[in-house]
Amino acid sequence: MQLVLEKRAERSNTIALVSPLIAIGLTIVTMIILFAILGKNPLLALHAYFVAPLTDGYSLQEIAVKATPLVMIAIGLSLCYLANAWNIGAEGQFLIGAVAGSWIAVKTQGTDAGAWVLPAMLVLAAAAGALYALIPAICKVKFGASEILTSLMLVYVADLFLDYLVRGPWRDPHGFNFPTTAEFDPVATVPLLIEGGRLHLGSIIALLVVAAAAILLGRTIKGFEIRVVGAAPRAARFGGFNANQLIILTFAVSGALAGLAGIIEVAGPVGHLQPGISPGYGFTAIIVAFLGRLNPLGILIAGLFLALTFIGGEQAQIAMKIPLDVTKVFQGILLFYVLACDSLILYRFKLVFPNRQVARGTG
Amino acid sequence: MQAHQRMLDPTPNGLHSGESPLLQTLGLTKRYGDFLANDSIDIDIWPKEIHALLGENGAGKSTLVKAIYGLIQPSAGEIRWQGERIVLSGPSEARSRGIGMVFQHFSLFDNLTVAENVALGLDGKESFKDMSARLEQVSKTYGLPLDPRREVWQLSVGERQRIEIVRALMQDPKFLILDEPTAVLTPQEADQLFIVLERLKAEGRAILYISHKLEEVKRLCDTATILRGGKKVETCNPRLETAASLARMMVGGEIKEVKAPAGRQTTVPRLVVNDLSLAPSEAHGVRLEHISFELKGGEILGIAGVAGNGQDELFAALSGERLSRDPGTVVIEGIAAGHLSITQRRKLGAAFVPEERLGHGTAPRMRLSENALLTGHAASGMVRRGFIDTAATLKTVDRATETFDVRKAKRDPEAASLSGGNLQKFIVGREILRNPAVLVVSQPTWGVDAGAAAVIRQALLDLATAGAAVLVTSQDLDELAEIADRIAVMFHGRLSAPLATSEATREKLGLLMGGSSLEPKEAAHAVGA
Structure with missing residues (x-):
């Protein structure tokens, strides 16, 4: 008896929907084993991770707040990945967006600048993120440089640039030498949706981005172009679509969304620019994009789920002294299973029994 | 002796009683999932x-x-070699x-020499020098001339096939x-x-x-x-x-005869190619050299030739997948189009059917309606202000299904799930339903069942009768003889002057396909070139 992978005639839509769930199931099983090895009660740990955050209002808001940047970045990344353009540097575009938007906030600090400040910050952050993403895109199109490497390396450039600014020119003079800017003025801050709560306008923007992506991919010729260039490059060229233009476009859009997410995070929940504004949102968003099957609605759900693991990870650390790094292990294992389960969309498992020997006489 | 006798005998197998066949399959069955690719096949080879x-x-x-060559294991049944049951690992x-085999698709390394390629395919332990000597000897003995030191990319398709045959023969x-x-x-x-x-x-x-x-x-x-x-x-x-x-x-039944409608009239030139030359886009590609022809409405021009003589490059140059610097090299409907994109050429009324169905003509994992949009978005009212009219794309699928008898499991399946013949009918239908003024089609019935091939050939004839100019590239001379009015031959990136189909005998076409010229004085010129 032998287990073989057999190609399906047509992709299975059922599996396409179920595969992320199978992946989550397998991840949880693996985590149970991991918790047991760490000497923690697996049931309590799972409760802390997945149930406790859903039981109080503060945590629920916090999940939405964490999901906001994840979803916005992942939507942009999904456009790249659908078009076969591999933007791995969303983290860098996120940081550059945060820096560019903060520039206006820092420069208008303490002046009587009006309501134009926040919109200007958002626009500048998106533009900066887009420009930063265009560097690997143009290197790819003009020189054939691998966008995977260049976009990833630019993450560290952005990270150190931000570090330089908050330790040097932009440091808050009254900040006890901490590497941080001063708290942004109210006109440079993303407004809260509920007074005294955590939920802010950025979550609404994220929902609008999801809706726009759904319309783009499902209804427009541009969305079709993106999908066909990724799925069948030669057929796309035959259809009259230019793959290089699409690399530029999808990188610019995903950079803009990452940059926007960056400034919303800084001008929203954080309130000032400092190192460590991102717990790896740009990288976790890659998992969100694939867990959501590169589908806008799927990404929204996946974003909320991964936000849950961030919040749950904090709770588990507080309640059970489980290291926060376990959350990253969890996310890595999840991506592994998601990609593995995806093969079931085009293939199925089949048990094969060895040939029964056919006995036959001669002649 | 025996072979001679057998020729006269209507039941050839009857003659072999008393001796055993060289190779025999008994009830050989191969199952892929639910699909029986071979169902209990008995074959005797003497x-x-x-x-x-x-x-x-x-x-x-x-x-x-x-299964006979050991590449796959049969699901049931057996293979006998000289009367003895064998299981090939x-x-x-x-x-x-x-047991030797020569595949249809060669497995040769372009950048290696003939001798190196042969050495890679042999299992023996003889030295390279001995092997090269034996290679030359085998190729001489069987009249399959080969220079062991030449690199494969320089060789014609026929010569490449010789390598494969010699390699098989060297194992005796x-x-x-x-x-x-x-x-x-x-x-x-x-x-x-x-x-x-x-x-x-x-x-x-x-x-x-x-x-x-x-x-x-x-x-x-x-x-x-x-x-x-x-x-x-x-x-x-x-x-x-x-x-x-x-x-x-x-x-398993009668094949429908393709009928050329009587009284087909040619009209104005709709596709004109003027002195088109184009450097290859990839290593070992073919350079197009000084290609010129004129194709009128109501006419079918066939392009014959051995694969790899520039047909793919010509298709790309005509479709606009590769652009030409000089706009006047390709003229569609009287408009210089050499510099125009494939979308702009479609808007001028041109339509294209490439050789590869999956991956070039269609996106395999996309639905037929999306594949209708692939070429229809330019000029078929499927897109309004950037938004896709899904009803219009589905209507194209339905019309192609109805007009060209496309058989499929559901209304809008993925392209890859259709059989070759049905997918080709869909692709040809998709283009013909746009009423093109010019249709450029490459290998229209390659790997297609006889029924579908007849439907497609008839559709091309009908399209020409309706006034379109049709350019058909094919390696199947019978197909060209059946539908083309004139036939030209491609060799090393050059196109011969077209011959009227009635004058294009197999001998003449064969000479052109081999690079010879029909006229003696031109032959002298060709030697000098």
Whole structure:
């Protein structure tokens, strides 16, 4: 008896929907084993991770707040990945967006600048993120440089640039030498949706981005172009679509969304620019994009789920002294299973029994 | 002696009583999932026999020979070699027992020499020098001239095939399988191949000859086994059958005759190519040189030629997948279009059907409606202000389905789930439904079943009758003779002057396909070039 992978005639839509769930199931099983090895009660740990955050209002808001940047970045990344353009540097575009938007906030600090400040910050952050993403895109199109490497390396450039600014020119003079800017003025801050709560306008923007992506991919010729260039490059060229233009476009859009997410995070929940504004949102968003099957609605759900693991990870650390790094292990294992389960969309498992020997006489 | 007697005998197998066949399959079955690619096939192959294996695409020919050559394991049944039951662990065991095979698609490294390629394919331990000497000797003995030191990319398709044949012969096989060997040859090259095969047969070897060219089989083969839908239909003596009766056995019914409508009139030139030259876009590609022709409405121009002589490059230059610096090199409907994109050319009324159905003509994992949009977005009202009109794309699918009898499991399946013939009918239908002024189509019926091929050829004729200009590139000379008004031949990136189909004999076309010229004075010029 032998287990073989057999190609399906047509992709299975059922599996396409179920595969992320199978992946989550397998991840949880693996985590149970991991918790047991760490000497923690697996049931309590799972409760802390997945149930406790859903039981109080503060945590629920916090999940939405964490999901906001994840979803916005992942939507942009999904456009790249659908078009076969591999933007791995969303983290860098996120940081550059945060820096560019903060520039206006820092420069208008303490002046009587009006309501134009926040919109200007958002626009500048998106533009900066887009420009930063265009560097690997143009290197790819003009020189054939691998966008995977260049976009990833630019993450560290952005990270150190931000570090330089908050330790040097932009440091808050009254900040006890901490590497941080001063708290942004109210006109440079993303407004809260509920007074005294955590939920802010950025979550609404994220929902609008999801809706726009759904319309783009499902209804427009541009969305079709993106999908066909990724799925069948030669057929796309035959259809009259230019793959290089699409690399530029999808990188610019995903950079803009990452940059926007960056400034919303800084001008929203954080309130000032400092190192460590991102717990790896740009990288976790890659998992969100694939867990959501590169589908806008799927990404929204996946974003909320991964936000849950961030919040749950904090709770588990507080309640059970489980290291926060376990959350990253969890996310890595999840991506592994998601990609593995995806093969079931085009293939199925089949048990094969060895040939029964056919006995036959001669002649 | 025996072979001679058998030719006269209507039941060839009756003669072999008393001795055992060289190779025998008994109830050979291969199952892929629920699909029976081979259903209990019995076949006997005798020494000194050229045995044809006939069948349409998907009939199970390849599966059967792969099992015999040890590439796949049968699900049930057995293979006997010289009367003894064998289970082949793989092709190298098949080779060591004396079974050789020449594939339709060559496995050669372009940047290596002939001798290096042969050495890579041999299992033995002899030195490179000895091997090279033996290679030259084998190629001389069988009249298959080869220079062991030349690199493969410099060789013609016919020469590449010689490498494969010589490589197989160097193992001294008792039994040689050839998969559609003449598909890539000119008629003259095919004749030379037949001489070699007759000689191998006279030496006592057996040959299994896969083909769907019936005249060829009647001429060359002693026995024919016909497969259809994975089952053996019959084993017969092809010389006692007619091409029509063999075709009936292959298809399982009558094939519809393609009818050229009477009174087709040519109108104004709709596609003109003026002195088109284009450097290859990839290494070892073919340079197009000074190609000129004029194609009027109501006319079908056929382009013959051995694969790899610039047909793909010409298609790309005509479609706009590759652009030309000089706009006047390609003129569509009176407008210089050499610099225009494929979308702009479609807007001028041109339509294109490439050779590769999956991956070029369609996106395999996308639905038919999306594949209708792939070429229809330019000029078919499927897109309004950037938004897709899904109803319009589905309507195109339905119309193509109805008009061209596309068989599929549901209304809008993925392209990859259709059979080759049905997908090709969809692709041709998708383009014809746009009422193109110019249709450029490459290998319209390649790997397509006979029924679908007839539908497609008829559609091309009808389109020309309706006034369109149709350019058909094909390696199938019979197909071109059936539908084209004029035939030109492509060789090394050059296009010959077109011949009227009535004057384009196989001999003349064969000479052009081999690079010779029909006129003596031009021949002298060609030598100098």
